[in-house]
Amino acid sequence: RNRHLVSGYAIDSLSQEEEQEKEVAGSGGGGTWEVVVVGGRKKQRRRKSEKKVVVEVDHGDELEGGGGDVDGDGGYERQREHPFIVTEPGEAARGKKNGLDYLFHLYEQCRELLIQVQNIAKERGEKCPTKVTNQVFRYAKKVGASYINKPKMRHYVHCYALQCLDEDTSNALRRSFKERGENVGAWRQACYKPLVAIAARQGWDIDAIFNAHPRLAIWYVPTKLRQLCHAERNGATAVPAVSSSVSAKTDHVTF
């Protein structure tokens, strides 16, 4: 029953994704989430009213009692994913939360979705994406992985990068931030610094570093990470290390 839609991926403590897909993954791919999304999807930017109607129609039977839906609010809105909390490696999140193993698992899923998109493109003789593009996110929705979306994945790319490039440091950071009771945002911010240090050791070419790693190469280098590396390479003084704003438009001469 606990099969994932993308492929049988063995991982523990995935929580929300699994809850929601119980009794859905098996049903021929026509689960509630997928219906919602596919129904609203064709070409037009979806208007708000549409969305709600669709959700009301096919809600309240399959997701009910599944473990975490229809919060206390008595409403019928589509559920968001539970927020992430800082967990140690291997630790399951408690309550209506998702852990960081689950976060990283989503990046692996995206990789598998990309591979599928690439295979389809090759079969058809179409141009073949080398990165996780909009097309891949659209495909994710289509196959029912509606908990994957672009803003979320882009938001945490550098955290996944640290996990790929230096798992020990990544694990240590998680433990330390968990212990200190820091929130996800603080942990996320803290992931920049060790990455910049890695870049420093390797000649500052963050693109080359991403591209040299097979699982990381499919992700665009986040703007802020690129900017931090650039700033640090030049006067490391002027930059308050991982300040929250290398930020606003380092005034930009365009052709």
Place this chain on the structure above:
Amino acid sequence: RNRHLVSGYAIDSLSQEEEQEKEVAGSGGGGTWEVVVVGGRKKQRRRKSEKKVVVEVDHGDELEGGGGDVDGDGGYERQREHPFIVTEPGEAARGKKNGLDYLFHLYEQCRELLIQVQNIAKERGEKCPTKVTNQVFRYAKKVGASYINKPKMRHYVHCYALQCLDEDTSNALRRSFKERGENVGAWRQACYKPLVAIAARQGWDIDAIFNAHPRLAIWYVPTKLRQLCHAERNGATAVPAVSSSVSAKTDHVTF
């Protein structure tokens, strides 16, 4: 005086580009062409009226008598590049025409422009294009190479690809089409077939073929060439070799 704006490139029979830049290339990069383009450029899509006004203002002194401008029409429109004709390797085009050596030279110039754009991007710590993108065409305009434009370059990419991948075949094709008095369009069409043959020999992966060649790797594989390779790999029968339409939207399932 015959310096090019991009770099001193040694090539013969360039005709129009050289004519037009005589007395302009030396003037600090502020020649007529550049003024026209830079003037109309900032952000807004240029409206027609604007364009004409700008041209009228700074026309009629530098280009006049330069060798091929202000055709017989007595008007003040910006000149187009002379059309290409099929020339043999090394042959200069006569009259108000440009030869194929000049065409291929434009691809080399784009490569140099890309390298400049890449260097600037690296200096600034910005993302660095690996292909000839819109940014490069914009840069070409900015540095005064206004005879380079996207539709033209994309139109003939596969001709340049043949020149890169099999110069002998490319040369033979030029001679044969010149001899038979064929026009440029016919020559251009004929360039597909030997490319498909090359792809066939190398396992049909036209993207890999482009990427393996240092000068070709910076160009996007043209849609039609990709389609022809795909079609030929499958039932070679159903496709009238280089038909003018593999073409219209090989009905396309999108995610």
Place this chain on the structure above:
DNA sequence: AGAAGGACCAGTGGTCCGTA
């Protein structure tokens, strides 16, 4: 306050079609 993600927007790849 902290976080998830729909939706927007500037600039892209691609090429049509009004122009000469």
Place this chain on the structure above:
DNA sequence: AGAAGGACCAGTGGTCCGTA
């Protein structure tokens, strides 16, 4: 008729900000 290229357009990368 043959050809050059301005200009358009669907879908992209990037991320803000209204939402919960």
